[in-house]
Amino acid sequence: MAVTTPSRSSERPPVSHHPSPTDTTLVTGKRRLMLQTKLTRQRAMLLANAHLSRLAEREAEAQPDPLDQATEGLEQELAIRTRIRALEQLHRIEHALRLMQTNEYGRCRRCHQEIPYKRLAVKPDTVYCVPCLTRLEEE
Ligand SMILES: [Zn+2]
Structure with a gap:
């Protein structure tokens, strides 16, 4: 399956040597828009994948195979775990998109x-900064 990777060049934050308050607001708005686009794209991809995995499942059910059945348990568990993770990510993305409507994003x-924007650019659906996430994972 072909996955289109977004071009990196357009996501580099513009460099400004003399930032004024007005410029900062403008850049934030642009950055936010880029993150929003990214989130919307990720959401679309997750939804498409969920749809595809359902189709694949239906196909597998239609053709029972003794070898398939032996590995079915493990594969099903993996499939369920993958789907749960995808659902969680979907929820995070939708949450982030909702936060963008307010100033909480x-x-x-x-x-x-x-x-920091650097972190949001990598993981736009995050709700924790790196130090807090590290602490939460240690707890
Ligand atoms: Zn924090």
Whole structure:
């Protein structure tokens, strides 16, 4: 299956040597729009994948095979886990898109500091900054 990778060049934040308050707001808006596009694209991809895996499942059910049945348990477990992860990501993406409608997007849920754009660009659906996430994982 062909997965289209978004071009990186357009996602590099513009470099400004003399940032004024107006410029910063403008860049934030642009960055937010880019992140929003990214999230919407990810959501579409997740939904398409969910649809495809359902189709594949139906096909597998139609052709029972002794070898398939032996590995079925493990494969099903994996498929379920993958689907749960995809669903969780879908929820995070939808949550992030909702937060974008307010001014809460990009703020860490734990320490309420702004999450650096660099991190959001990598993981636009995140709700924690790196230090908080590390701490949460250690707990
Ligand atoms: Zn934090």
